[in-house]
Structures are given as structure tokens and as C-alpha cells.
């Protein structure tokens with residue numbers, strides 16, 4: 001998601017044939033926590049995340065810090081009330097929470113604080129590398145000068161790397177609902193202003209009524225400047241949107257892509273061309289892109305040979321985090337530890353890390369698996 005999608009349609013694609021209830025994964029509780037062995041494996045596993053939004057990653061802890069800087073905000077200040085505020089109820093509530101956090105990011109120091117604290121939450125989950133989707137258009141339109149925005153995120157990125165061991169890269173995305181003016185401004189911010197950590201160019205927001213091809217000139221500009229193309233597509237609309245993202249916008253990965261399951265030719269194309277899907281299971285249920293978790297097409301993607309990565313999208317707002325998404329995927333795909341490590345390696349492979357960075361992180365994952373159980 002990212003910017004809230006106000007015009008959701010129910011996923012109307014075919015359901016997987018006769019969905020089987022997934023086999024439970026190993027349910028061996030550890031001593032104190034009741035977590036399974038696989039949960040423990042996932043928690044310690046070095047991971048990469050490729051589809052996660054900046055404002056959408058603000059946890060109650062971070063929101064409390066931002067709210068303290070802006071006492072006039074209507075966001076609850078009391079920790080218990082804030083926790084309740086953050087308990088996902090429905091999509092309308094998600095939008096309320098999202099917009100209230102947007103309202104708290106008012107100056108460059110808010111941007112820096114949010115970015116660094118998101119990295120801190122990532123470090124706690126052993127996320128070692130993340131491509132974080134920023135929507136600089138929203139901040140700059142609010143009056144944060146473009147260079148101050150870039151300086152703030154770059155300062156946070158440098159500090160996150162040295163102090164937290166989390167490597168961050170940026171995707172600047174167009175908030176699709178804001179139209180071509182936002183597209184033009186986002187392309188300007190990405191190409192003419194730029195930031196050292198910027199690797200890709202995206203497109204979020206609603207899909208219905210926001211056709212992908214109109215954004216081609218802006219993606220052309222970004223790609224000509226060496227940025228990778230990673231639009232959201234096929235989350236709330238059919239497979240044609242994914243074809244458009246590939247053919248018109250040069251998509252190298254697809255955000256969500258859930259409706260690809262309806263098009264065998266598209267699945268074959270994604271598999272053959274190694275175009276990875278950024279799958280966000282809990283988000284897909286929360287937004288009703290997919291009706292139930294048992295019907296999630298993740299297993300169809302894997303069966304078709306499509307590279308899949310697992311991601312959290314807007315984690316605190318959907319009551320999840322990356323570790324939880326790995327646990328969900330583990331259940332859906334009936335994975336053991338080696339299979340879970342394989343998912344983590346998929347994300348490294350599909351990332352825009354350089355070859356040395358990929359080799360290093362893949363090596364960390366292999367070493368972790370080889371040393372398991374500790």
C-alpha cells in the first residue's frame with residue numbers, strides 16, 4: 001500500500017483450486033515464550049526487506065516520539081491509548097492512523113527521527129538490508145525543503161549503517177492518487193535533486209482509476225538516470241495492470257502483484273524474466289486484496305517458478321512485522337528452516353544491492369542456517 005488506497009475493490013480473481021489447509025509447521029515451544037522453533041529461527045535469521053513504506057513503518061513508539069515534538073497533534077499521547085489507536089480494526093481505521101502519522105512529519109528533524117527509528121525497529125528483527133519506500137512529494141509539498149529532506153534521510157541512513165548495522169537504500173515513489181503533478185515532482189526529486197542511497201523509482205496508492213501507462217515519461221526519466229523500476233501493480237486490479245507495469249514502466253520487480261495468479265502467461269513471463277513479486281500477505285488480507293490467508297496465491301507463485309520475496313508493507317498499521325510475515329509464509333508454503341532461509345535469499349537476490357553486498361548477506365544467511373540449531 002503506502003499511501004492509503006481509498007478506492008479498493010475486492011479481489012475478484014480465481015481462487016486456488018481446492019485450497020488445502022496448510023500443514024502446521026513444527027510446533028515445538030521454546031522454554032519461556034511459547035514461540036515455535038521456526039519462530040526462533042526466523043527471529044534470528046539475517047533478512048532483507050524490499051517492500052516497506054517509510055511513514056507506514058512508524059510504530060507506536062515512534063509516533064509517541066513524534067507526537068511529543070508536536071503537542072497540538074490529536075494523536076493520543078498516553079502509551080496505552082496509543083497502543084489501542086494502533087490496533088488494526090479495519091481499512092478506514094488504517095487510513096486514520098496513516099494520515100495522523102503523515103501529519104506528524106512536519107520538518108526535517110521529524111523525517112530524520114522517523115527514518116532512524118524505523119531502522120532501529122528493523123535491527124531488532126535482524127533485518128540487515130532494506131529498500132525503504134519514501135514519498136518525498138508529500139513532505140516537500142508540506143513545506144520541507146527538498147535538500148533538507150534529502151539531508152535528513154541520508155543522515156539517518158549513514159547513522160543506521162554505522163550504529164545499527166542496517167543498510168538502507170531508498171525507493172522514491174509517486175503517490176498515484178496525487179496525479180501527474182506528483183509524478184513530475186517525484187521524478188524531479190529523484191533525478192534532479194537525488195540522494196546517495198536512492199536506487200529505485202516506484203508508484204503507489206490506488207490502482208483503480210490510476211492507469212499505470214500515464215506514468216511512463218516519469219519512469220523513463222528515472223530509468224535513464226539509472227534508477228530501477230519497482231511499481232505497485234496488480235494489488236487491487238487485474239493482471240493487465242502488471243503487464244502495463246512491465247511493458248510501459250519497465251518494472252524489474254512488482255509491488256504485490258497478487259492478481260498475477262489469474263494469468264498463467266504472466267506467471268510464466270515473470271518466472272522466465274526473473275521479475276520478483278514483493279508479496280505482503282498480512283497487508284493483502286487487511287486491504288482485502290485477498291479474501292483469506294488460505295486463499296493467498298503465494299503458493300501458486302512458487303509453484304509457477306516466480307521469484308517471491310516476503311515483506312511487511314506498512315507493518316505497525318497492519319499489526320505485523322517482517323518476522324510475522326515470514327512465519328505466515330512459512331505456514332502457507334510448508335517450509336522448514338532451509339526453506340525459510342531460501343526465502344530470505346530470494347530477497348537478497350531480488351534486491352538492488354551490488355554483487356559484493358549480495359554475496360556478503362547471502363553468506364550470512366548460509367552461515368546462520370549451517371549453525372542452526374544453536
Ligand SMILES: [Zn+2]
Nearest residue numbers: 001002255313
Ligand atoms: Zn506498498
